């Protein structure tokens with residue numbers, strides 16, 4: 001995501017693609033991340049652009065897509081379902097012990113978090129400001145119970161922040177006195 005909280009560019013592409021350091025399938029720690037993964041899971045909006053990509057983004061992974069229809073041109077090996085619980089059962093049914101990369105977007109991440117199926121949230125914060133785009137927290141609950149686990153710097157100025165999806169978030173501080181004690185009526 002951009003440093004001002006957008007997971008897409010103003011034109012709707014994943015934030016990473018705007019980073020001069022972006023190399024598809026290689027940059028931003030994706031290779032190390034995918035080493036322990038056996039599957040990728042995503043929503044239809046995130047999945048569809050892959051059908052016209054020069055490079056299939058998940059060459060070594062089983063692919064699962066949440067959506068009410070199977071987009072034209074979807075490869076036979078991709079498993080799709082309109083029901084998140086059913087898709088989760090299919091995914092777990094075939095799992096051989098590896099991790100699942102929940103690619104996004106925010107609606108699908110929030111859907112599976114709500115089902116208790118999200119173990120970790122890993123954010124790559126880019127050294128860029130967009131000013132517009134899709135905010136992670138427009139769909140993903142900002143009050144989600146996350147516990148900070150680790151961070152690391154990535155080449156090109158990005159920072160990876162890893163949270164486990166357990167714990168709780170304290171109340172945010174109240175309004176500063178200088179801005180008035182009472183909420184506006």
Ligand SMILES: NC(=O)c1ccc[n+]([C@@H]2O[C@H](COP(=O)([O-])OP(=O)(O)OC[C@H]3O[C@@H](n4cnc5c(N)ncnc54)[C@H](OP(=O)(O)O)[C@@H]3O)[C@@H](O)[C@H]2O)c1
Pocket residue numbers: 001007008012013014015016042043044045046047066067068069082083084103104105106107108109111134139
């Ligand atoms: N920064 C990043 O790393 C990153 C990663 C991934 C995606 N993105 C960006 O995120 C944007 C898309 O995000 P998004 O959140 O709008 O879309 P999304 O999660 O990719 O896909 C949304 C679609 O998934 C299905 N879906 C999601 N939740 C559902 C539920 N509870 N029940 C049934 N179906 C459900 C629906 O498909 P149907 O409409 O077919 O019913 C829905 O329209 C794109 O612009 C993409 O580029 C960014």
